[in-house]
Amino acid sequence: MKNATWSGRFKKSLDKEVLEFSESVSVDHLLFDSDIKVCMAHAQMLCECKIITKSESNKICKGLQTIQKKYNDGKLSLSINLEDVHMNIEQALTKEVGDLGKKIHMGRSRNDLVSTDLRLYLRDCVDLILKKIKDTRYAIAITALDNSNVVFPGYTHMQLAQPITFGHHLLAWHEMLQRDEQRLDSVREVINVMPLGSAALSGTPYPIDRKSVAKKLGFKTISANSMDAVSDRDFVCDFAYSCSMVMMHLSRISEELIYWMNTHIKLVDIDEAFCTGSSIMPQKKNPDVPELIRGKCGSAIGALTSLLVLMKGLPLTYNRDMQEDKGIIIASISEVLSCLNLMPRLILTLTVNQKRALSFSKQGYSNATDLADYLTMKGTPFRDSHEIVGKIVRHAELKNTTLDDLPLKDFNKFSKIIGDDVYSAINIEKSIHKKIASGSTSPVNVKKSAKKIYQPRIINSLYFENNNFGMFHDSIEGLTPRKKIRIR
């Protein structure tokens, strides 16, 4: 079968295998709603600019609405014979309103249309991801508030370093996600530029009003150069980078959860609903969800790499290679969304073994820095305090005792200024309360920061309505390939 849109100069029809090889509708059907919106705005503008009449524009818009309804009702299927969603819609329109449908392509081409549709679609995806990140941030804040007093081991080099509060650790995760949110906000700006009206590559002779279309579609500005407009996929790469960053952060969080849940560590437990057992070892409770999140991060980074490699050798302007961009970014987006969907509940249902966390925090002379600070506050220069405490730790190690249990006379062998008050200064449960400089781990700070993030009104409706955590299911349907597609 010949392609009605471009077959004029061809004698043969497209090879059947080439047709299957080159179609994009199996992916770009997701742009259906965006394409309809863009077509309507374009038709209205053609009328405003007196390129078509009011009644023609009305007919086209009505026709587009009918097509959309038919598609949603399952009465219109898309055909790979027409390659992509754009040509399917144009043909359906022509069937609906007659030859008038053929006028919709004035002043535009598929090259600028693809990019415009994709931008609209990705803008919605950014908004959905932003919403899910907010959910996760709020879940973190709630859990941090609950755990603001819980003493927990803090590590550098995976070695116990200093005690912290568990809430403080959680709020570190919050910061990562907040940066992701800011990054996505700026990606939204990059996406929000309208290429339509650039036509194939050189622009158009029709007296169109691109700004009017941009306004109707909610784009902030229009692109400045028609050649760049049809060949630019920076917005896709930027989005893929932001998705990778989200996933990298979720993966680091997951790694910590997995490690904390380790049989020998057992600092934190993940709710059973997020774990699986083993088919052979009856005792097993495995942290599958964080493991999968950690695993899925690889595909997100892979998507970014694929897109950069896809683009790196392309000369201006449109090249068919670019058709591959959609499958790559959409797969990445649906992974990010599926991970973010689970994350809030996973965090809200964590339980900390507080006794273990406290006893771990006391091991390994983790209060040595507190002792150095004690000496420094009594007038010893910090570098000297460090040296003295190093020697005290070695002495305690040889005596096989902790700093808390070391007699005062032993301390005084190394420094005369150490007094009875040292025991309170190096008491872990007391010392964390002293870290009140802004950004430090004290429970007071954690409570203050968590409350600033935590918005009870939003949380209540988001998290606790509709039988325990029903809210997280305002799903990704319609935005990702999970939507059922009808393709002939």
Ligand code: ARG
């Ligand atoms: N299906 C193509 C894509 O998604 C559209 C092709 C438009 N341009 C062209 N010259 N073939 O990229």
